[in-house]
Amino acid sequence: MFQEYDEKKVKSTTINPEELKPSGMKSEGVTILPSMNGVSQACISDSGSLKPINEKDDSFEKYAKPGYVLSHFVNRFMDTDAGQIPVVKTEMMLKDMLATVGARAGITRNNYRVIPGLYAAGEPDENSEVLVTANFKLTFDILRKNLKKLNVWILVLDTVGVNVWCAAGKGTFSTRELVRRVESSGLDKVVKHRRIILPQLSATGISARDVKKMSGFSVIYGPVRAQDIQAFLENGKKADPDMRQVTFTFAERLILTPVELNIALKYVLITAVALLVISGIGPGIFSLKSAGERGWISIVFLLTGLLSGAVVTPAFLPLLPFKEFAAKGMISGSLFALCAMFLSSASSLGISAMIALFLFGTSISSFLAMNFTGSTPFTSPSGVEKEMKQFIPIQAGAVALSLVLWIYSAF
Template identity: 55%
Template sequence: MSSNENSPLEKPHLSTSGVTLMPSMDKVKDKVEDNCCDPVSVHEKPGYTLCPYVDGFITTDTGPVPRIKTALSIQDRISTLIVRCGINRNQYKVAPGLYGVGQPDKTSEVLVTANFKLTFDHLRKELATLNTWILVLDTRGINVWCAAGKGTFATRELVDQIQGADLDKIVDHKRVIVPQLGATGVSARAVKKESGFRVVYGPVRAEDIPKFLKKNRKADHAMRTVTFTFLERIVLTPVELQIVLKPALITALILLVLSGLGPEFFSFTQAWSRGLTATAFLLTGMVTGAVITPALLPYIPGREFALKGIITGSLTGIVMLGIISSAIPSFSAGLALFLFCLSISSFLAMNFTGTTPFTSPSGVEKEMKRHIPIQLVTLVLAAGLWLYSAF
C-alpha cells in the first residue's frame, strides 16, 4: 500500500495482501505475521482496514485470498495522475502476494506482475471479463520492465512467491504467465526446476491478455511487438520534468547571480533583467528536451537521443532569439543563450533514454560517455560568453 491510497489517519504501518495495519496496532504486529494467511480474521480486528481495491475474499485450500476490483475508483485515477507527475512515485505500491479476480478456481490462469500500483492497476482493469489469479512480486515498487533490468522482477523472487503462496495447492496446471517485458529477469528453466511451475511468456500489453488467453495462450506478432506511440511517450514527460525541477530552481538562482556580474562588480538591475532572459532559455531547453523531443522522437534525424536534443534545442533556441531579440544586447550574449538552450535540451533528451525501448543499456552507456563531455564543454562555454557579454 501507499500513503496515496489512504487518508492521513490511515497511513499504513504494515501491509499484508489486501489488508492494512494501522499505526495504533504495533503491539499486535507479531500476531498479524503469525496469522497473515487468514486475512478475514485480521480484518475483523479493530485497527485494520481493507485496501480500497479489495472486494472480499476467495476461499482456497490454503486460506482466504483477497479478491480485487477491476474497476478503478476516482481515488485510483487521481492517485495515478499524481504519480504520473513523479510525486510519491517510489512509494506507490501494493503488498506482494496472491490475489484473485472474479471467481477463479484450480483451473484458472496465474498472471504474474510487479507491485508498482500503477502496473497493478493497469493489469486489473483489463481483467473484468476473466476469472484469474494474480501473483504480485516484490519489485520494490518498480514496474515490470525496469524491475527486470534491476534484478527485482527475477527468477528468485518468482520462485519465492510461488512457494510462499502455496500455489501448487491453489491451481492444478502448474503454469504461470509472465509479462514479455519481464522475460529478461526470469529464467523459465530455473523456475521450472526450483518450483515445478512452467513459465509462459505473455503479451507486451495488459490489454491483450483476454485475447491471449482466448487463443490458448498463443501470442501473435502484434502482441509481441513493443510500441512507443505518441501517447505512450508524452505520458512520461511530467515525470521527466519533475525530476529536474529542483536542479532547475538551483540553476535559475545561479543564473541570476551570474547575470548581475559586470563592470560595476554586481548590479541588481542587471541580475533581474539578464537573469530573467537566461531563465527563459533555461525553461525553453527544459521543455524542448523533456517534452518536444520525446513527442517528435521518430521524426527527428539521428539515432542518439542527445543528438536529437541538440537538433530540437537549436531550433527552439533560434526561435527564442528571434522572439526576444530586443533583450539581447550583443552577439556573444545571443550565442551564450543559444548554446545554453541546446545543452540543456541535449542532456534532458538523453536522460529520456531510460524510459524508451528505442535503445539498449549498452547503447545508452556509449551515448552518455560520448555526449556528456560535449554537453559540459558547451555549458561552460555558454557561461563564459554570458559573463563576457556583460562587460
Template identity: 45%
Template sequence: MDITVINICDNVSSLQGAAAPCCGNSQGAQVSPPRIDQPFVNGVIETPGGPVPRIAASLTKKDLLGAIRVRFGIRRMHYTVDPGLYASGDPGPNDPVFVTANYKLSFDRLREAVSGRNGWILVLDTKGINVWCAAGKGTFGTEELIGRIASSSLGKVVNHRTLILPQLSGPGVAAFEVKRRSGFKVVYGPVKASDIPAFLDAGLAATPSMRTKTFPVVERLVLVPVEIIGAAKIALLALAILFLASLFLTGTSLDMAFRYSYNAILAMVIGITAGAFCTPLLLPWLPGRSFSIKGLLPGVAGAILFFAIQGDNGTRNGTLQVYAWLLLIPVLSTYLAMNFTGSSTFTSLSGVKKEMRWAVPLQIAGAVFGCVLWFTSFFVH
C-alpha cells in the first residue's frame, strides 16, 4: 500500500521568508573545483569558468555496492562527493543546470536519471545528507546555493539563468532571494529523479503525479537495515552490561547469568523487530498519527509473544523479570518507531517536536520502571 501526500506545493519557497537557513556564505564557499580523481569522473571539460569534471553516465558495480553498504549504515556519513560543478555528457552553455546534495546516493540518482542527456550538475555541500533532510536541517539552503553558484563561476559557464532544484529541497531555499542575489531563477523539478527526463521533455512542466510524494512499502523497508543495525549495536552494549550485572548480582553464577541474558536477548530481538521492522512494514494500517503510538501496537504484540515463549516459571523473581521485559519491549518498539518520522510523509518538524515532548518522558519513565523491576528480581525469591 502506498502512502501519498497530495499537492506538495509547486513553489515551496513561499514557505520560507527572506531569513533562509544559513549553511554557508558566498564569501567562504569553496573556490577550487571538485577533484578529478573521484571514481565517477572520466574527464574534464574546459569552460569560460574553468575546468569542469565530467562524470560517467552509468553506475558501476562499485557504485551499487557502495549504495548497499550505506543502506546498512557502513560509513554512512562518509558517502559523499565533492561539492561543486560537474558536467554530464557533453554540455554547452545553453544546457540545463541541475542542483543536488553531496550525499552520493542523491548524486547517483540524479546522474543516472539524466544519463544520455547533456547538462550541468551543481552539487551543494550538505555535509553528506540527502536533499530532503538537508533542506530541513538547513544545509541545502539559500546561502549555500548562492555561494556555490559564485564559487563554481556558473554565470560564466552557462548563458541562461535557470536552476532546476529537487522539489523536496524547497523548505530550505528561498527562491526569490536566490534570484535577487545571484540572478538565477529557481525552478523546482519533480519529486523523483526518474521523472526528470519527462519533466525536461515537457518544457519544465510537472504533472500532478510528479508533485506527489509517496511512501510505498519498498521505500519504507529500504530504511530498515540501517535502523536495525544501529539498534543492534546499542543492544549488544546493553546486553554486555546486563550480563555483567547478572553475574555480579547472582554471586558469579554463570548459569543464572546466562539464563537472565537469554531473556534479555529474546526481549531485545523482539523489541527491535517490532519497532524497526514491523512498524514501517505495517505503517498505513497502524492506528494513531504519532509514530510512538504506531510503534506501540507492534510492541504490545511483541510483549505478548515474549510472554507466550517465556511464560511464568512459578518463581517470584522469574515473574518479576518477565514483567520487566513485558514493559521494556513496548518502550523499545515505540522509541525505534520514532526514528522513521524524519523519512516519512506523515509528519512535520513541529509535529515531531510536539510528539517528543510527551512521548520521550513516558518512554524514559517506562524504561526506568522496567529496569527497577529487572534489578528487583535478583532480590526476590
C-alpha cells in the first residue's frame, strides 16, 4: 500500500497558493471572462435570465470570483463565521465515475486531488460532527457518497493526493497537518464542540494526545470504512468490532491489479525489447528471423508471468499455498508457464529452451507477486524484508540460468 507515495511530490510546509483560495474552487490557467460555470449554465434557462441554480440558497453568482471555476461536486455555499463553506454533493456524477476509472487504472492517480479545507455535507450546524479525510479525490468521493442522510462538516487535509492510510504511513496525514488545518479552516468558529472524527487508519500518522494538546480538539477514531460512518454515528460514536477490522476481499484485491499492471508496464516493454535482441543471438551472430520467431515466444512467457504475478496471484492470494508472496507467485507462474508451453510452439525448440522459458516465466511471476506485498493491508515491513532477502537471490539466479540456457539453445 505504501508504494503510492511519491517522495518528489511531498511539499515543504510553505503555503501553497492553492490553499489561499476557498476550498471548492480551482483556478484555471487562463480566464478571459470573469464568470463561473454555474452562471453560464443558468443562462441556458428558458427565460434567458440569470437564475439561481439552487432555489434553497443564494445564486452561485454571489460567490463568483474572477479567475475561479466551481468544482463540479459543490452543490452550493454556506455562510459561516469562518467564511463561505462549500456544500458537497453526495451523489456521484458521470464525471466522477469516469475519473475514478482513470485513477484506478493508474493513469490519473498521481495528481487526483481536491483542495484541502473545510467542506459541508447536508445542513450541518454548530453542533454537527467533523469528519477528517485526505485530499485524494477517490478518498473524498468515497466519503461524500456515504454521507447521504447526514449533516456533517468535512475537514480535508493536504495529503498531496494520497489516501488516508498511505498518507498516515508516510507522514502527510499527520498531527502537524491536522492541527494546522484545524487552525487555518477556522473550525473553532464553525462548531461549538471540540471534537473531530478521524478515520481509524489515520492513527498511524496521528497522536490523539498531541492533537488535543496543540489544537484543543479531542480525536475520536471512527470506523475503517466510510460506509460505516452513518452506523457509527447512530451508535453513539461507537464502532462495532467489524468496523475496526481491515478486510482484503477478492474484489478489494482485484481492483488494485490495474495499477499493478500499469506500474509493471514500462519494465515489461523494456524487457520485451531486450528479449527480441537476445533471441536474435545465434550461430550467425545475430539473426533478425530468429529474433522475431524466438523473441516472440519469449515475450509470450513474459506476458504469462505478468498476468500470473500482477493479476492472478493478487486475486487468488488466499487460495495459493505458502505465506510468502514470492512463493505464491512461483506456484501460479509455473502453472501459467506450463500452459503456455503446451499452447505455444515452445516444445519444438528443444529441452534447454523449454527449461529457459519455464524458469523465466516463473521468476517474473514470483517477482511481481512479491511486489504486491507493497499493496496489501496486512504485510509487515519486517516480513517483506525477510521474504526479499530469501527470494531475490532465487529469482535472479533463475533468470540468469534461463538466459544462459536460452542463448545456448540457439546454437
